[in-house]
Amino acid sequence: MNRRQFLAVGSTASVTAVVGCLGGGGDNEGDGYGPGTESEPEERSIDPSSYKTKTFDGVDVPLAPIDDVYYWYQRQEARIADARGADQYEKAHIAGAALSTAPPYTPDDDPVADWAKDQRIVTYCGCPHHLSGLRAGKLIENGYENVYALFDGFNTWVDRGYPLEGTEVSAKRTTYEIRGQADATYAGEMVMLKQLGADRAEAAPIADDGSYTLQLHYAGSTDSRFRVEAPDYTTEGTLAELTSNTVTG
Structure with missing residues (x-):
């Protein structure tokens, strides 16, 4: 039986505890809120209008820094949506996050569809904000009023020891880079990386000269097969x- 683990790393120790059974891949069980803390951070002022923005499919998406996102997370003032694939989510995700895969792979039963459009929502991925930017952009396009993508990405969250859940939260991951070249006329468009036989995806933009670099943080075998879609x-x-x-190509 797969077990869902919760991992929280403090300043002096790490704790891993089993907190319940995990269903099959694609279970988007989180409600978007973090578990809460006994001593939440004191209230402070945040100015989202100062955030950098990036355009995804014609929509400007504000990129929220991890310090602000973690502050909202601890105070349960934002709902967190994982824009990666179901297999990635099952193995390790931000504790409490809901699975809301980036388009064109967003599931029909996407839980964010039931969230109020005026709630603060933060999307995240690991590349570090290409999939999350696509998901945030689609939410903004659909009328959600307070949406951000995590600027620093999931791997910075992991490196800082912030709360995680999943079946492989302690797995050691290696960072791989896939470098490619597309026609320069496609500058600004996305290249997708999909693992064959698994629901795992990454994305990267095409640079002005047609080059791109896909990053993959992966604990599996280098014999695993992937598809690059430019x-x-x-x-x-x-x-x-x-x-x-x-x-x-």
Whole structure:
């Protein structure tokens, strides 16, 4: 039986505890709120209008720094949505986060559809904010009024020892880079990386010269197969093959 673990790392020790059974992949059981703390941080002023923004599919998305997001999280003043795939979510995610995969893979039973449109929502992914930016942009387009993408990404959350849940929260992950080249006319568009046979996705933008770099934080084998989907080509290979040379289709 898979068990869902909760991991919280403090300044002096780490604690791993089993907190319940986890259903099959794709279970979006979180309600978006963190578990709360016995001593929440004192109230302070935050000015979201000062945040950097980035455009995703024509929508400007504000990028919230992790210090502000963690402050909201501790005070339960924001709901957190994981924009990655179901397999990534099942293995490790921000404690309490709901699964709300980025388009075009957003599920029909997306839990965020039931959230009030005036609530503060923060999306996140690991790349560090490409999938989360796509998800946040779609929410803004659909009328949600207070939406942000986590600027620093999920891996910074992990590195800081903030609360996690999942079946593999303690797994050691290696960072891989897949470098590729697309036609420069597609600058600004996204390249997607999908693991074959699993619900795992990453994304990266195409630079002005057509180059792109996909980052993957992965605990599996380099023999695992992935598909790179660029606007002008699609190619497949093992992780070892895709990281050994520049991908050109």
